[in-house]
Amino acid sequence: MRITGKISQVLPLQQGVSSQGAEWRKLTIVVVEADPSIAFPNEVALDLFNDKIPVDKELTVGQLVDVHFGIRTREYNGRVYNEINVVKLTVSNI
Numbered sequence: 001m002r003i004t005g006k007i008s009q010v011l012p013l014q015q016g017v018s019s020q021g022a023e024w025r026k027l028t029i030v031v032v033e034a035d036p037s038i039a040f041p042n043e044v045a046l047d048l049f050n051d052k053i054p055v056d057k058e059l060t061v062g063q064l065v066d067v068h069f070g071i072r073t074r075e076y077n078g079r080v081y082n083e084i085n086v087v088k089l090t091v092s093n094i
Contacts, residue, residue: 002068004067005064006031006062024050026047027048030044048085059091065091065092067086067088
């Protein structure tokens, strides 16, 4: 799946160590759709993990981005959760 739009929020970086001892990092961004034909554009919170977090440039509010993502659903203790993970992120230079 894909969304193109502007970053409206960049949440603080989360990091830790898994129970297997592997270090992990997670950055969540919120993107607002850029389609002018939509009266009420969608906002989507997207998670970037480890190597998907850009190291060459900082993500900031107002940047135009093109995001390819996947959705994963899981159940835990009788509740259902969705995860929206970035597969590819392209930041526009405009």
